[in-house]
Amino acid sequence: MSKRLLLDRDSVPRLPRHAKxxxxxxxxxxxxNAPERVFELDxxxxxxxxxxxxxxxxxxxxxxxxxxxxxxxxxxxxxxVTAMLQNLADKxxxxx
Amino acid sequence: MIDQAEAPANAQTECAAATGTSDSRNxxxxxxxxxxxxxRCPLQCPYCSNPVELERASREIDTDAWKSVLSQAVDMxxxxxxxxxxxxxVRKDLEEMxxxxxxxxxxxxxxxxxxxxxxxxxxxxxxxxxxxxxxxxQDTESENADRIAGFRGHAKKQEAARMVRAADLPLTxxxxxxxxxxxxxxxxxxxxxxxxxERLEVAQVQYYGWALKNRQAFLPxxxxxxxxxxxxxxxxVRLKGxxxxxxxxxxxxxxxxxxxxxxxxxxxLNITPAGKVLPCHAAESLDFxxxxxxxxxxxxxxxxxxxxxxxxxxxxxMPEPCRSCDRREIDWGGCRCQAFxxxxxxxxxxxxxxxxxxxxxxxxxIGEAGGEIPEFVYRRIGNG
Numbered sequence: 342m343s344k345r346l347l348l349d350r351d352s353v354p355r356l357p358r359h360a361k362x363x364x365x366x367x368x369x370x371x372x373x374n375a376p377e378r379v380f381e382l383d384x385x386x387x388x389x390x391x392x393x394x395x396x397x398x399x400x401x402x403x404x405x406x407x408x409x410x411x412x413x414x415x416x417x418x419x420x421x422v423t424a425m426l427q428n429l430a431d432k433x434x435x436x437x
Numbered sequence: 438m439i440d441q442a443e444a445p446a447n448a449q450t451e452c453a454a455a456t457g458t459s460d461s462r463n464x465x466x467x468x469x470x471x472x473x474x475x476x477r478c479p480l481q482c483p484y485c486s487n488p489v490e491l492e493r494a495s496r497e498i499d500t501d502a503w504k505s506v507l508s509q510a511v512d513m514x515x516x517x518x519x520x521x522x523x524x525x526x527v528r529k530d531l532e533e534m535x536x537x538x539x540x541x542x543x544x545x546x547x548x549x550x551x552x553x554x555x556x557x558x559x560x561x562x563x564x565x566x567x568x569x570x571x572x573x574x575q576d577t578e579s580e581n582a583d584r585i586a587g588f589r590g591h592a593k594k595q596e597a598a599r600m601v602r603a604a605d606l607p608l609t610x611x612x613x614x615x616x617x618x619x620x621x622x623x624x625x626x627x628x629x630x631x632x633x634x635e636r637l638e639v640a641q642v643q644y645y646g647w648a649l650k651n652r653q654a655f656l657p658x659x660x661x662x663x664x665x666x667x668x669x670x671x672x673x674v675r676l677k678g679x680x681x682x683x684x685x686x687x688x689x690x691x692x693x694x695x696x697x698x699x700x701x702x703x704x705x706l707n708i709t710p711a712g713k714v715l716p717c718h719a720a721e722s723l724d725f726x727x728x729x730x731x732x733x734x735x736x737x738x739x740x741x742x743x744x745x746x747x748x749x750x751x752x753x754x755m756p757e758p759c760r761s762c763d764r765r766e767i768d769w770g771g772c773r774c775q776a777f778x779x780x781x782x783x784x785x786x787x788x789x790x791x792x793x794x795x796x797x798x799x800x801x802x803i804g805e806a807g808g809e810i811p812e813f814v815y816r817r818i819g820n821g
Binding site: 344345346357358359361363365366367368372374375376377379430431432433 | 466468469513514516517542544546568569571605606607609635636677678679681683
């Protein structure tokens, strides 16, 4: 990797090979396994990350969440989701 | 939104302040198991995290015993298996174990010196489901690196790191830093970028076992350490999103102890080549403890009920000032092995804490840091 990835609405985020998403029955939550780290996702983060599959743009992903959670303003969802995924991208656990 | 827990692979890894998670019966669920497949290794690094009493090949448990351990680990809720050593690639059955772990759903990490890796072997490991490779480096300058390792392997390590990336496997460069190579820290960061690593672990030597024997040869001065911290902080900003840098400050210069292993018996277990189950890789230095063996007891029983795992678990064992400290469930009293090694008392606060009654034991080594550099006591059988 030679430069920092900055996510925008047209980015198609996905998990890199070294970050593996799965549901963990013992802890009853979605987790990402990464080198010497485990990210335990809360219910909302778990919903978001399941849409990070390398087929949806960030805009489409936010649209889907906005439809599902129609009590929250789309702009708020977009802000929160972008911040969450950029944070993971900066640690190398989301690529696009 | 996201809770991050470290799944520490060795003592050179900083543990997060996570308190761990519990199941519905309020039992702690470990995150990771470190499988020390062998103590055999071509390298002789004088800071090796293996115990001073090395296990001989004839005592190693077999493939089926390891497979059973890995299956049991999954049932316990363990998420990651680290394959380490010694040099784990010495074991010809490594692929079989990685495949077993991977199929069972474990995240698999190979911790290697890289000197025995070939492209064909890496391909087989990748096919077996290996998720990540961590290659250790002793320095960036080959002459000094080979001198520290007691083995001419630096060039081969660089080649191995390139093989890992060529096989499209993610790479962590593990750089153990100390007074005899800290002046190359900037080069080490540049090398990790050049090798296309995702992650660099800048690990300062932690002083147990072999490293304690060689402390005077490794302990940096305060000024060296401050310079290293400045370099890492600058690089983290410059390389954000390009290279993740984990940085562990040596305890001797810390004000608070590290949360060793995320707390004794909370997140992690270590299995020795002979099948003994330890709360951390250095725990055998606590020579008054009895460790159970996977060939004799179920892993879950050992985790939950064995005397060794319960000896320092939680906060009940703690002395003052830990017992009434508001950080008692953050650093868990620090490291038991260090407290015992430096003071002879395993129940005292880790001297790495500035409030420790025996903090003064760090004065002598810190006072002598930067002095004459003694010869290494190399890690090899019979040298302990």
